[in-house]
Amino acid sequence: MYEVALVLGVDTPEALDMLQGAVVRYRTLLPASDPALVMPVVALAAGYCNVSRFQEALQTAEEARRLCEGTGSEMRYEAADMLAHVVALAHSGLGNEQAVLDARKTVVRVRKNHFGDEHIEVAKAITELADTLLSAGDVKQAIQEQAVALEMLLALFGNDHPSVVEVLLLLIYADFSCTRARIAWRGCIQLQTT
Numbered sequence: 747m748y749e750v751a752l753v754l755g756v757d758t759p760e761a762l763d764m765l766q767g768a769v770v771r772y773r774t775l776l777p778a779s780d781p782a783l784v785m786p787v788v789a790l791a792a793g794y795c796n797v798s799r800f801q802e803a804l805q806t807a808e809e810a811r812r813l814c815e816g817t818g819s820e821m822r823y824e825a826a827d828m829l830a831h832v833v834a835l836a837h838s839g840l841g842n843e844q845a846v847l848d849a850r851k852t853v854v855r856v857r858k859n860h861f862g863d864e865h866i867e868v869a870k871a872i873t874e875l876a877d878t879l880l881s882a883g884d885v886k887q888a889i890q891e892q893a894v895a896l897e898m899l900l901a902l903f904g905n906d907h908p909s910v911v912e913v914l915l916l917l918i919y920a921d922f923s924c925t926r927a928r929i930a931w932r933g934c935i936q937l938q939t940t
Contacts, residue, residue, distance in 0.1 A: 756793035765793045784814050784825050791832045800839035807832050823860040830856055843882050850875040866909060869895040873913055
């Protein structure tokens with residue numbers, strides 16, 4: 747049932763109520779040590795973020811982390827990835843910049859552990875980290891992270907891929923003097939126009 751709430755989008759109090767009800771039902775049907783409880787609780791934390799109830803999102807995310815530890819099982823990639831995103835969003839909503847950076851770094855680490863060092867999902871996580879760094883005013887580190895994502899994406903896909911274009915735009919926005927980005931951008935434009 748929580749999958750339905752996620753697909754429909756938990757972005758209203760009514761949808762959040764539905765998801766809360768589903769999680770309560772899961773808790774009554776399953777033993778507290780059942781790993782199947784982790785994802786519904788993570789989904790509930792995401793739901794709280796979607797309706798700007800950030801403190802409750804953090805509390806619920808912590809509950810999901812404890813649930814996972816209590817089961818004695820390693821958290822599945824999907825739960826760990828979503829949990830790190832929820833924590834980043836909640837801290838962002840509360841204005842906790844350092845905690846957002848820490849959560850974004852966790853997303854990068856989780857994805858590297860799951861996919862390896864060279865994967866589009868890792869590059870996306872690095873791009874999100876770079877965006878957060880840029881928002882925090884750390885332009886130099888943001889450019890370094892974006893350059894890593896750019897090189898990874900270029901190696902995976904070449905110039906003619908939407909993810910490459912997106913990272914190039916972010917790099918050029920951060921620092922137009924980034925020669926590598928301007929050269930790759932010209933390559934993208936040439937590929938797009940031929």
